Amino acid sequence: MASTWQSGPAAECPPPFRLTSPLVLELRQGGGGMAVLGLPFFLAGCLITRNFLRMLFLGELGLRGSLLTFAAIGIAFTVIGTIFVFGGRWLIIDVSRGLLVRRLGLLVPLRTRERSLSEFNAVVLAHDPGDSDRGETYPVRLRSVGGPDFVVRSPARFGESRTLAEYLSAFLRLPLVDTISDHQTVAAPGNTQQTLRERGLTAALTVTQLQPPANLRSRITESGGATTIVIPSAGGLPLHILGIVFPLVVLVVLFPALFRLLGRIVPSPWAAAVLLFTIALLVFPLIFLSVGMMVAGSRKRTTVIASSAGIELEQGRGGSMNKQFVAADDLLDVDSSTVEAAIESILASAPNASVRQTPNFVRWLRTLKKWIPSKGIVIKSRTELITFGQGLPAEELQYLCSVLRRALVGERW
Numbered sequence: 001m002a003s004t005w006q007s008g009p010a011a012e013c014p015p016p017f018r019l020t021s022p023l024v025l026e027l028r029q030g031g032g033g034m035a036v037l038g039l040p041f042f043l044a045g046c047l048i049t050r051n052f053l054r055m056l057f058l059g060e061l062g063l064r065g066s067l068l069t070f071a072a073i074g075i076a077f078t079v080i081g082t083i084f085v086f087g088g089r090w091l092i093i094d095v096s097r098g099l100l101v102r103r104l105g106l107l108v109p110l111r112t113r114e115r116s117l118s119e120f121n122a123v124v125l126a127h128d129p130g131d132s133d134r135g136e137t138y139p140v141r142l143r144s145v146g147g148p149d150f151v152v153r154s155p156a157r158f159g160e161s162r163t164l165a166e167y168l169s170a171f172l173r174l175p176l177v178d179t180i181s182d183h184q185t186v187a188a189p190g191n192t193q194q195t196l197r198e199r200g201l202t203a204a205l206t207v208t209q210l211q212p213p214a215n216l217r218s219r220i221t222e223s224g225g226a227t228t229i230v231i232p233s234a235g236g237l238p239l240h241i242l243g244i245v246f247p248l249v250v251l252v253v254l255f256p257a258l259f260r261l262l263g264r265i266v267p268s269p270w271a272a273a274v275l276l277f278t279i280a281l282l283v284f285p286l287i288f289l290s291v292g293m294m295v296a297g298s299r300k301r302t303t304v305i306a307s308s309a310g311i312e313l314e315q316g317r318g319g320s321m322n323k324q325f326v327a328a329d330d331l332l333d334v335d336s337s338t339v340e341a342a343i344e345s346i347l348a349s350a351p352n353a354s355v356r357q358t359p360n361f362v363r364w365l366r367t368l369k370k371w372i373p374s375k376g377i378v379i380k381s382r383t384e385l386i387t388f389g390q391g392l393p394a395e396e397l398q399y400l401c402s403v404l405r406r407a408l409v410g411e412r413w
Contacts, residue, residue: 014163023096025171027153029089038084045077082106091152093117095172100142100150119144120174125165127180128154140165143177159383162332166192180385181335181378197308197328200409210402213395220403226307227407229400231389233301233316247287302388306407311379315388330381334404336397337375337387377401 013019017027052071083106090103098117103109120142130136137154138161144150152168155161158180169176169192176192178185187194219230302315310327311334376389377397389397 014160014167017164017167021096023094025093025095027091029091038081040081041077042081042085045074045079045081048074049078093168093171115147115150117172119147120150120172121145122175122177122186123165123169123172124149125161125176125178125180138162138180140168142168142172142174158380158385162380162382178333178380180380181333181337183335185333195329196331196333196405197409200405210399212399213393215393216396216399217392218396218400222407225410226305227403229304229306229403231302231304231392304388304404306404308408308410311404311408313379313386313388324386326379326381326386328408330383331408332380332382333378334380334401334408335378336394336401337378338394338397377404 013025016029017025020026049071052074086106088105090101090105090109092099092101092103094101095117100115100117100120102113104111122143124141124143126139126141128134128137128139135156137156138158139154140152140161142150142152153161153164155164165176165178168174169187169189173189175189176187178187217232219232221228302313304314305312308328310325310329310331313324313326314321316322376387376392377400379386379388389400392400
């Protein structure tokens with residue numbers, strides 16, 4: 001097994017990882033800021049526990065309930081502080097032995113779990129939009145052949161995640177699979193740093209020439225080897241305000257009137273159930289509609305100039321126009337992110353095939369397309385993701401992507 005693995009990549013090891021040997025990559029988590037955060041808990045727990053033991057040995061057991069609470073707090077603070085100060089997690093990727101090792105412990109490893117590196121066939125770069133409790137992240141995973149994937153790390157910045165994924169692909173000699181946008185890209189080990197133009201010039205990238213949609217909103221012009229795309233603004237401030245006012249009017253005016261009407265025509269034992277069902281039926285579509293109107297209303301005119309030198313982007317944010325330029329040497333890919341592709345991804349990831357084929361499940365997902373705005377066109381550079389054109393129809397987004405790729409790669413297209 002070990003003879004099939006090559007030596008590690010020549011690129012610098014991305015922090016916080018470190019190479020303990022040419023064939024062993026290690027990540028240690030714990031200490032540092034966590035130790036500083038846990039030190040007050042540890043000291044307070046030790047002090048409280050000391051005072052409890054002193055009172056216990058001196059026979060000062062006046063209020064037993066209070067003393068037990070006092071002891072529980074001391075023990076809890078001590079345990080929490082010990083974990084924060086002395087706790088640690090180790091992730092070791094040992095190519096020489098063909099093992100992925102996860103260890104947990106206090107100063108020294110106490111628990112070890114191992115998986116064979118032969119279980120994995122790709123390094124996957126993904127996107128997690130997060131929720132109310134978690135922020136947006138870009139997980140780097142090792143894709144398993146049969147078991148669960150292994151999440152190596154989940155950076156909050158795309159550039160950091162991309163650098164780590166490229167390094168692991170070279171270190172493990174596994175292909176890099178980018179699943180962030182609609183069309184996943186697969187790069188062989190050693191070719192993960194190729195730019196969009198380099199892939200096009202080596203015929204490693206193919207694109208389908210699309211016809212412009214009938215309801216194309218954007219204006220496209222070509223001059224002097226550059227392609228200019230102007231995406232008009234949406235409804236502007238009135239539509240943005242309507243996205244806020246409309247749900248308020250429904251909640252404050254229409255819902256109370258509907259509840260009073262239901263209260264008169266529905267028998268009292270069933271009134272509460274009918275009201276809850278009505279809320280569940282109307283509130284979620286109302287929220288999606290409101291978000292879509294606000295996103296569409298906030299989109300201002302966007303100008304994109306693409307050539308073999310790179311992409312220049314000018315789009316409105318807040319009350320000003322923001323200009324960005326991505327050089328061709330830093331441009332990894334241009335793709336779209338549509339609701340249709342997100343629904344297909346949800347269908348593909350459903351754990352039960354019978355659930356995926358259920359008509360009600362499919363119909364429910366398809367209905368979401370009417371309420372959720374698209375994320376737009378995604379520009380992937382070495383350091384960041386740039387999006388524009390949010391809310392445009394999927395057909396227009398896909399057509400604009402093909403136009404941009406033709407302009408960036410040049411005469412080959």
